[in-house]
Amino acid sequence: MKQSRADGFLEFATGRTGHLFRSAVLLTSGDVHLAEDLVQETLRRMYVVWGGRRRIDNPAAYAQTVLIREFLTHRRRRSSSEHPLAELPDTPQRQAVSPEVRISLLQALGELAPKDRAVVVLRYWEDRSVEETAAAMSVSTAAVRTRSTRALAKLRAALGADLADLVAP
Known part of the structure; x- marks a missing residue:
């Protein structure tokens, strides 16, 4: 068969x-x-x-x-x-972040509560809207906004001086 x-x-x-x-x-x-x-x-x-x-x-x-x-x-x-390029660019498109800053960022993310971390990843890494994030997490849009604000404040406090290195000039 x-x-x-x-x-x-x-x-x-x-x-x-x-x-x-x-x-x-x-x-x-x-x-x-x-x-x-x-x-x-x-x-x-x-x-x-x-x-x-x-x-x-x-x-x-x-x-x-x-x-x-x-x-x-x-x-x-x-x-x-995404569109392929015929030639690779000679210089990076973005300024490279030092390994120390990356480690600091990962540690700061690890200190967030799981739901706060999920909001940060969905909203700012995957670039989803508040509504899409709320649907993915099965919460209200107000909860996403609150968690977003809280999580970003915790990240800013945890990163301190390293935060300036993350922002491209």
């Missing part, structure tokens, strides 16, 4: 990959590398449901739907805004 599942999927994928790729190239405005990634992820998702309990009546249409959803999901991801 597994062999026939794989054979059926391989036949479908071989016949449909070209069409999916062309659609993906159009969706990505000509970015063939991203188009290849989208098609690969689409086929991976198709294989997971292929031959399962739920029968797909129109696999071609289903694959197209999966491709569109993959593209839209990709556009929402933070990594979708």
Whole structure:
């Protein structure tokens, strides 16, 4: 049974990959590398449901739907805004922080209560909004704001003189 599942999927994928790729190239405005990634992820998702309990009546249409959803999901991801450079820059984009300051920052974060640390990481490291942080932590937006203020005050007090080293001139 597994062999026939794989054979059926391989036949479908071989016949449909070209069409999916062309659609993906159009969706990505000509970015063939991203188009290849989208098609690969689409086929991976198709294989997971292929031959399962739920029968797909129109696999071609289903694959197209999966491709569109993959593209839209990709556009929402933070990594979708990354663009490779042809050459690496000669100088760092940002001033490097000394290892001592990094250690101080990690120690100061470790001294925070777990929920305060989670708020700091979500709000300022992952750059999430107050609403997104509240939803992720299952708390109110007021709780996020309060914890944010409290945690930043504790970090400022713990870091003291090291705080000036963290701020780029």
